[in-house]
Amino acid sequence: MIEIRNLRKTFPHKDAQNKNAEKVAVDGLSLTIETGEIFGLLGPNGAGKTTTIRMLTMLTRPTEGEILYDGKRVGDDDDALAIKQMIGVVPQNLNFDQDLTVGENLELHARLYHMSKAERESRIAELLEYVELSGVVNDGVRRLSGGMKRRLLIARALIHHPEILFLDEPTVALDPQVRWRIWELVHRLANDGATVLITTHYIEEAEELCDRVAIMNKGKLIAVDTPKNFISRLGRFVVEWRDDAKRDFRLFDTREDASRFIGTLDTAASIRETNLEDVFIELTGRKEGL
């Protein structure tokens, strides 16, 4: 279980008026993520998702607050190494070692996690097959396509059998086939008992993958719930129409209420089922968009 208590992160943000100004990236975030859960952090760019992941994975120090993994506090040196051993990270940027081959990148990672030679060899072969990259084991990472690099990042993060996996925008800029392949991998991991924390600004990704979703905006937590509950809480049907070339919508509990509302409009409108995108826009403010 991951417990996040009142987490806050500020960065220096000098401007002409105030040289000591600060930018608040994450503001008072408190969350609990249960073991075995696929948990999504959803928010627009700049919402604080990546900063949250960086604090959870010990890449960035929180300004305030605390993080506990199964009761072990991040920051205590004795616990930090034990926590690091149990987490795997798929970062947003493709941070491979550019001077090593695909196989060597995986071997480096396995060595950093103290795996024996026999364990390393079998796990690397197994994972390369899992992500369908066995044919490029001796190629330099620079030669891989974007989709292959993303799959390799996932393989690298899984080498040491992490109990908790962090995926920071894992399918950004990927074509639909590769995205589906990665979703399939995440489902398989969760079925194997791993806890997965995923950040995304693709609504359908959160809807497809996550047991629960936290919606963040401007560093703050707006709401946490299951995608299904979010939808039923705000209304299962959406009436959508255009007003002065601007999209507008309203949420309703029943199709009948939605139909009645359409009758009051003097412009063409449509009814459809609510999705997480509607919930997101409703909660983060309609002008924010994605």
Next chain:
Amino acid sequence: MLADIWTVFWRDWTVLKHRMTAFILSRMVAPMLYLIAFGWGLGRNIQPTGGGSYIDFLVPGILALNSMNISFNSVTPVHAERVYHKSIEEYIIAPIRPFAYVVGKVLAAVLRGMISSAIIITLAYAFGAHFTITPLFLLVLILNCAVFAGIGFAAAMYLGTYEQMGQVNTYILLPMSFLCGTFFSTRALPDALRVAIECLPLTHTSYLLRGIGSGAEVSMISVAVLAAYLVAVLFISGKAFVNLRK
């Protein structure tokens, strides 16, 4: 901790193995030119005050400055790993102690510095130089490599741009290459400049290598100074690596 140091070292060794031939050939160019230009060319007309030939005087200086340059520049890719590729984050996330990363990188740079020194020693003998290699001689070379690898690591941690890394070469390493008792004795310098130059690690290395190589008595204080420099740069580098987690 030792296993983690070995892992970091293994990474650099793997990269070096990919490029070993290119590395060895490229490391032969500068020492060959120094030996030809200053040893055979200018050196024929120079008589060192302590006796012997100028090439015997020159070789320890070339060894000192070359091991400094190679070790420093072997660590500079860490800057790109930190600023551009972000691959250093893999080590920050991994369950290894920060000091293991610093020591592993420094040791890998020492290896490159020592391979390069072996090339110079071979070339120097081929050019007819006379000097003796003892365990203390090798220890001094290793210390010199480690000190400048540590300085390179600290620079890679603190400096923001690749241009700034280049400026360290231009404003610090290049003047030291010429002034720290490498091509001529520091006694030829004005007093104020001489005192400052004699505090620098490369000067201690030059004099130690020259003394040990010619069989003369050397000051162990200079060895202690190099060791003190090493402790200081490792401490600064370790701190810098920890502070990456801002």
